[in-house]
Amino acid sequence: MSSRTATALWTQRFQRPRDSNMSLQGQIRQMLVAAILDGQLPPQTALPSSRELADQLSVARNTVVLAYQQLVEEGYLISRERSGHFVNPAMLEGRHGFRPMQTVPVREHEAAPTRPDWAQRVQRRPSAQRNIVKPGNWQDYEYPFVYGQFDQSLFPTNDWRECCMKALSVMEIRNWAPDLIGRDDDTLIQQIRTRVLPRRGVFAMPDEIVITIGCQQALYLVADLLARERTTVGFENPGYPDARNIFENRNARLVPLPVDEGGVRPVEDAQLFAQCDYVYVTPSHQCPSTATMPIDRRHALLELAQEHDFVLIEDDYESENNFSGLPHPALKSLDKADRVIYIGSLSKTFAPGLRLGYIVGPRELVHELRALRRLMVRHPAAYIQRAFATFLALGHHDALLRRLAHAYRERALALTAALDRYMPQARYIPVTGGASCWVEGPPWLDAGRLAADAEQHGILIELGSVFFMNGLEQNHCFRMGFSAIRLDRIDAGVRLLAELVRKQKPAL
Helix, strand or coil: CCCECCHHHHHHHCCCCCCCCCCHHHHHHHHHHHHHHCCCCCCCCECCCHHHHHHHHCCCHHHHHHHHHHHHHCCCEEEECCCEEEECHHHHCCCCCCCCCCCCCCCCCCCCCCCCCHHHHCCCCHHHCCCCCCCCCHHHCCEECCCCCCCHHHCCHHHHHHHHHHHCCHHHHHHHCCCCCCCCCHHHHHHHHHHHHHHHCCCCCHHHEEEECHHHHHHHHHHHHHCCCCCEEEEEECCCHHHHHHHHHCCCEEEEEEEECCEECCCCCHHHHCCCCEEEECCCCCCCCCCCCCHHHHHHHHHHHHHHCCEEEEECCCCCCECCCCCCCCHHHHCCCCCEEEEEECCCCCCHHHCCEEEECCHHHHHHHHHHHHHHCCCCCHHHHHHHHHHHHCCHHHHHHHHHHHHHHHHHHHHHHHHHHHCCCCEECCCCECCEEEEECCCCCCHHHHHHHHHHCCEECEECHHHCCCCCCCCCEEEEECCCCCHHHHHHHHHHHHHHHHHHCCCC
């Protein structure tokens, strides 16, 4: 026998969220589905009439009618003529615990089950690695000098929506809806070959490119395929912490390679390079210093790779954010002997949450990378691949890069001018591109303490120590990103940060 739900349930459960962008009809459907799947509305429960529910929720009756109709079509509700709407029992078949009050009886004198000892079973502890840390609510801070976060005011909402809608057309859906297994979207591969790579002087065939879920997965795939316990990897110091953690996770031996205002030093440190099987570099904008490697060093590095038989893993970090004209050619563009594995990103400057990257390498390597990727995710979401291919084809990506270059140049100038004005004792590498500034404070500065004090005043900066291999070097360094902070807040944020720096200055 069905029963009508009490008015109090609807009054209590259906509190309309103030910050929701969902339509009223969508909110009502969402609330009803949650009540059904959570077991608060058992099978055969009769729902209020559309008029009653509309009155209780203070919405138009037609809004409730449409929500009910949609839920009937989706199978959550059953409509009975002259009786109303009822919870469909078929939606809960096979679901455990849809009667939340039902409990399993405990047998008398039955011993408690033994739980696995996960502390012994877990072979590695990735959570113990040193990572760049950003508060999840960084957008709530007044001065978010964080790197790698997007600026909503610069996001091409209408252009991206247009591309997503095109990807949802009937003709397009049949291209991306099937399982691609080990393949990638052909149109995206073609756009990368003809629109993205030529800007870096790189030319590749389709079977020399594989799409990844961001640069992070690209690095993981390369490390998993090539690195093992006796593999030696040359690594920039300071360098990208996530890449360092990935190679350490494969038990590779890391050789720290010193960095100056031109990146790694192949001539001065040739003996260090000679020890390596692979060398990971970020020549376009070194992470975190933003230094750009001169062309003569690039040639010297390739010659050294040939002489000592090592392979270069080029992370083309922020290559498209360049303020000083045409960027230097990628290492891959100078490579004549397949000694460079090239890793690029499609989404870092656009929307980091999209997670789209790619690897360019010899076809034998790419073939194995595809097979390895299949074991993880088969392929990145085909719908996102097709939408981004359209974004590239329509020229939206090129237009976005021009807007970002202008906006970032303005912010970089404002940031460095403020540093010169308020922190003349600090040193920084001139910002010629990218979206961050690497700052070396006075030797007495404790950057960890500064970051903690700054956060209390609404300022976010990134600790520099995490970029160094031993974690104790250069404790007076920190990174300031400017991709997510408004231009008009940069000067005030640096001024306030400088006041906190002065408070640490030791008395004479």
